[in-house]
Amino acid sequence: MELVVKGLTQAFGATTVLDRLDLTTGDIRALVLVGPSGGGKTTLLRILAGLDLPLEGSVSFAGVTVPRDEAGLLAYRRKVGTVFQAYNLFPHLSALDNLTLPLVHVHGLSPAAARKRVAEPLERFKLAEHAHKRPSQLSGGQKQRIAILRALASQPERLFLDEPTSALDPEMTAEVLEMISELKEIGTRFVLVTHEMGFARRVADEVAFVGGGKVVASGPAATMFKHCPEPRVREFFARILP
Amino acid sequence: MTRALAHTLVVAILAALLTVAFWRSGYEFQWEGVWAYRQKFVTGWLTTVAMSLASLVLSALVGLVTAVGLRSRWPLIEAAARVYVELIRGTPLLVQLLIGFYVVANAVGLENRYVVGALVLALFSGAYMAEIFRGGLAAIPAGQRDAARAIGLTPWQSLRLVILPQAIRLVLPAVAGQLVSLIKDSSLLSVIAVSELTLAAQEVNSFTYSTLESYLPLAAGYLLLTLPLSALSRWLERHFAYEAG
Incomplete structure (x- = not known):
């Protein structure tokens, strides 16, 4: 799944949540979005999943652009899957x-x-x-x-997971993360928003650090966690990784 | 004490108090005159049942459509629904019946007073239903709509398969209360000469001059409809019960 995001802007009222965000990935199976709360991760994921329309900008997966009309979005949502923080089971x-x-x-x-x-x-x-x-x-x-x-x-074709373990205790978190790992092994492609950095490191092919409505840095997981050139990202990881 | 025993006890005490009150009033019951008109009560009661049923079904439909209208993204639809609800809730049913029958129905050439009566009653009750349904729809968490959209349901499917089944459970007690009101409000249909139970009682009273003997059966006739409805609503509530989450 080669993801290309160009100039994505989203605002709710006077608050700009995404500010001309750009992101390009390689042909990977798992992209993990990390970053501070309120930085725009969930907003980005909802647009990728076809649940919200951005004010401006475009998203494409493997060269196919995510539609902007309601009928096109409905068809798009039928080809992808979304998992929410609060489960939202019926x-x-x-x-x-x-x-x-x-x-x-x-x-x-x-x-x-x-x-x-x-x-x-x-x-x-x-x-x-x-x-x-x-x-x-x-x-x-x-x-x-x-x-x-x-x-x-x-x-x-792919799954979008929005902080799937944020509402869970450590034991339940483990069982859900184990399931996601297993899905990756059998070839499921996904974009995951998470605060579980240890897990992100294990499962991600690429990591994008989203903060202040922009992608501050992105790249292969190993590089991002260990030698990211961006000081903001290094500080973030230094604070939360053991 | 069991629930049934408690209910029986309360009803018995109430009956005793009422009996004492009637006895002290010195009123002498003369049932013979009224008994001669019993057939009138039966047909009146059946008419009340029929009118209530017809407007009950219609008002639920009107209420649901209006509730969706009240939540519409299009200002014109939202405004139409809002004006309808406020106009109906802000004016007496008596006036609505008179205007509906003598002005509106007359203008469109609708002469059947039973049809007009059922329509006006349905429109009246529908405005209250709309607010009940609107509250029910608004109480469903946004996450449910998100999930419905995420799995690819159309807006109509989302309403039918996800939102309504949950909202109905929430609004059931309020809807049952509204239906009980609707049945009693049908008594006002007497003003446009629909021969329902209340008109029957009024007529029997004017023939026999036995006021209480004419109106006590009237109360019994309404209770005969409203009590089972309340019981049904409690049963439905249990039937639909499940915990949120």
Whole structure:
């Protein structure tokens, strides 16, 4: 996934959140966005995921531009998956129905075919025994793993994960991060916003440091964490990495 | 004490107090005259049921459409919905019925007073329903809409599959309360000569001069409709219950 972002600007009222942001990556599988809170990571991710329209600028993945019209965006969102910090599972549906809803109503599978499609991933990630529970009966870690499976159910081209472990305790964080690592191994492409720097270092092919509405620095994970030429990035990592 | 026993006890005490009050008033009940007109009460009650049912279904539809209108991005639609709600909620049903029947219906050539009555009642109740539904829709967290969009649902699918099923559970108690009001408000249809229960009681009273004997069955007739509705609403609430999250 070669990502090219050009001149991305986003503002809410008088507050500029993204300020002519540019970012180019190589043909990588995992891009991790890091940086201070309020720096624009989530806003950037929502635009990449086709959930929000930027005021200005363009985004393209592997040479294909993300559309700017509602019909085009709808089609785009159907080809990618998004995972939110607060899971956003549908509380009135069982875990299983959360997974099959997009398959049945968006991708035209029969309910039986949809259940068959999600059976294997549920098994693989040890969630099969929880499939018939409502979200309120699941732990935070289980909720987030179901949410990840929901985003993956339609076999999207890539996944966008917005701080998927920020609402979780360390044990549940570990189980969700383990799942993301496993997904990377089986070839899932994703863009991840996270504050888990140890994990970012392990899983990222490239890292982009977003702060003040711009990409302060970006590049291969090893370079970024160890010898980033930007003092701001070095200071940030020095403060939070052991 | 069980809930059923407690209810029975409260009703028994209330009945005893009312009996004492009636006895002390010295009112002499004369049921024979009213009994002769029992058929009138039955047809009146059935008309009330029919009118309430028709306007109940219509008002839910009107309320839902208006609630979506109130949240519309287009100023003209939002304004139309808002003006409708404020106008209806700010004026008496009595006036709406009179204007609706003698002015509006007359102008468009609608003569059937039952149809006009059901329509006006539905429009009246629909304005209250709209505010109830609007509150319910607004109470659904933004994350639910985000998730619905993220999995590729169209706005209509998002409303139908994600937002409404959650909102309905939230608004159920308020909607049931509104429906109880709607049934009682149908008594005003008597002013445009719809022969429903209240008009039946008024007529029987004017034939027999037995005021309480005419109006007590009226109260019973409404309770017969509103009590089961309240019970149904409590059952639905339990049926739809699940914890958020």
